[in-house]
Amino acid sequence: MRLVIVGGSDAGISAGLRARELDPAVEVMLLLADRFPNYSICGLPFYISGETADWRDLAHQKLPDLESAGLELLMEHQVTSIQPEAKLVHATGPESRPVSLHYDKLIIATGAELVRPPIPGLDLEGVHLLHTMEDSFRVQAAGAALGGGRALVIGGGYIGLEMADSLTHRGLRVTVVEQLPAVMPTVDAELGNLVAEELGRHAVTVRTGVAVERIERIERNAGRLVATGSGGFEGEFDLVLVAVGVRPSADLAVAAGIEIGTRGAIRVNRCMETTVADVYGAGDCVETWHRLLQRPLYLPLGTTAHKQGRVAGERAVGGQAEFQGSLGTQVVKVFDLAVARTGLRQDEALHEGFQPVTTETRVWDHKAYYPGAHELTIRVTGDRRSGRLLGAQMIGHPAGQVAKRIDIFATALFHAMTVDGLSDLDLSYTPPFSAPWDPVQVAAQEWAREVPRAPAG
């Protein structure tokens, strides 16, 4: 039995490892376009900042480990087409050598590609889109050479803000431009504004409601770029980084006659099967089943890619795993803040036909009488009709265990708990780390006070 996997990042590697774990007899051949299997794309900002000195450390698992787990890696193999009727994958290897592989099962894990906004000047030297390892080598080199220079980050989403942090750490003076009224649009503007304040505290200039319209080279200074945009935005920069989002890399699947679902992502069911027999999909190139909404969305996240890959790998060797769905749980570090969310925000919940109510609570991460307490801001969204928890957002110092506190909400959401029910959870407490009611429960109780339910008695 031969399993061929197209793509060597999170989903592909995860699939291959799971298949081999369950069935050591399966032959797993994995084709990847570059020579960097299993690299943590999420780690690039920390390599560029200098916090991670050696890019080789970014690999989740190193090549010898992958090989000893039984994965046969064909690096620098660009897959050109898939022929499902003949069960063939065609690729171009090093030195343009054509390669054709027969498969019994195929997993497509081609990931996502960066959106290139229609801004004239994106091809100029000094303008970067960050996606591959090669991109990051270029930005790292440029950043290191430009200590004290000026950088523009186009896009105030989580990657843009991680890069603002990263380039500041490198010694650059950074400006972030975001089209929407607040940065970090994955959380409510109230929290986005707290993130903007944190950026300001670290000398990052934030311009919201601004669209960059043009990037040009300055004649009198060959190394410099000028960016102009709406609202009279104009600035000179040594480096421009574009981070305005990603879209699924699905061209290969489309050409093979595989059906496409929401937002251009490959349609898959919860067994990670595409619409073509013996072909699975996983990761940033496919739709993601949303556990709360019970329908597919496009929600590319590394955690999800790992889970979907694991399911696809298990299915490919005859296992019965099912993808249990995403809640869009995510966290990002921006300077001394952790910003996290899970589930739906107020506006998303409203759009989905719920009767959402969102409350905001400020609460110490642990008993304030013990040194080092940090204030957390927690937003809880619940459904007025059913009392059900719909989502939560949290922001605060990383030492306030924001990342794993959002996971308490995420685990509660996974089990469709009511907001009120959170108070029943038996959570750990000692004064240096929490309070007898954990901040998560304090926020839930605040919501319940705001939304009194008919007394059950």
Added chain:
Amino acid sequence: MRLVIVGGSDAGISAGLRARELDPAVEVMLLLADRFPNYSICGLPFYISGETADWRDLAHQKLPDLESAGLELLMEHQVTSIQPEAKLVHATGPESRPVSLHYDKLIIATGAELVRPPIPGLDLEGVHLLHTMEDSFRVQAAGAALGGGRALVIGGGYIGLEMADSLTHRGLRVTVVEQLPAVMPTVDAELGNLVAEELGRHAVTVRTGVAVERIERIERNAGRLVATGSGGFEGEFDLVLVAVGVRPSADLAVAAGIEIGTRGAIRVNRCMETTVADVYGAGDCVETWHRLLQRPLYLPLGTTAHKQGRVAGERAVGGQAEFQGSLGTQVVKVFDLAVARTGLRQDEALHEGFQPVTTETRVWDHKAYYPGAHELTIRVTGDRRSGRLLGAQMIGHPAGQVAKRIDIFATALFHAMTVDGLSDLDLSYTPPFSAPWDPVQVAAQEWAREVPRAPAG
């Protein structure tokens, strides 16, 4: 309607506040023996260490807040008897003034009292049992006066170890003596030994398998005590602290004809009703419903006291809350370690008729390529037959979010998840805080590899 509450600590205050929140018309009279309502007993080690400078900060809520919430507090009132037939509570107030109160509903929240081990010499000056605020004032004063002196802590449970940390912080040289083979018997000896190593790194002498048999005053040095015990243990100390556990304060209930359940605790159902009409119980004086075992245990914890108090307060005013059960979730900080557990350990699970398997996993709290990663040790206990999660223990640097990672296990246990199912949870990830599979999931996957289940396919 008058609700009388006996006890002014976590359970009693929690009950009173909840009753007033749901029914602002209820009259809540709360009798407490001392003049320190709503004090965080869990905070005493940090007051004694000096980390919390002002003992007044230890109150969960301050007196004016309690009063403005509508609680009428009768301080320094020692309740002497309860007459359920007449619905009367008799107490002795300040200046030995007798007080009798009629109640419509009564909540007994008398807490626990310290176990006094049968060691001759416990009444000597310089020997302390730590339970009340007055006790802690004495220990704090003694500790502050004895900088550089030697302290003996009898009992290596979580309070004993917190006090070892606390007194070391105060400048004392501390010895901990524990009868069992390892300290921190709430977790497996493997983790208890890691705690002992941490104590050693901070110059605390740890003697396990040793029972202290006698404490005597040294004639030649009036301020010093000599403690002798099994295994040839002998040492001179300036201060001795006894922390060998607590038992329910249930005498009042017994005298009133209220039924007693497990280990001397007041018998209650999940509505927190005692066996006598209109009398509820909550906190360290009552039995606690164990969610996993589905039967009552004696499991005194501050978090549980708050929850049970809240249920009792709600029930007393006609609400329908039910206590959803404890999992024994707890965490303690010992120097630079957080030690946490939830659910059952291997031996407990075996004793309960499960077919438990426990695996131990060492895993970085976040991607090791990002600075500041700490290794966590996680023990997962699951049932071989059903695959169900039974419990988890975790130890590591507090920055590794140990306290809130145990809560992911606790929330999973609350929902009776399988160990395998943990990998389906959508948990947050960014390299500075986690990995695409959170350490909780890495440990669960390790367990699942150890305990292969019949393939579902």
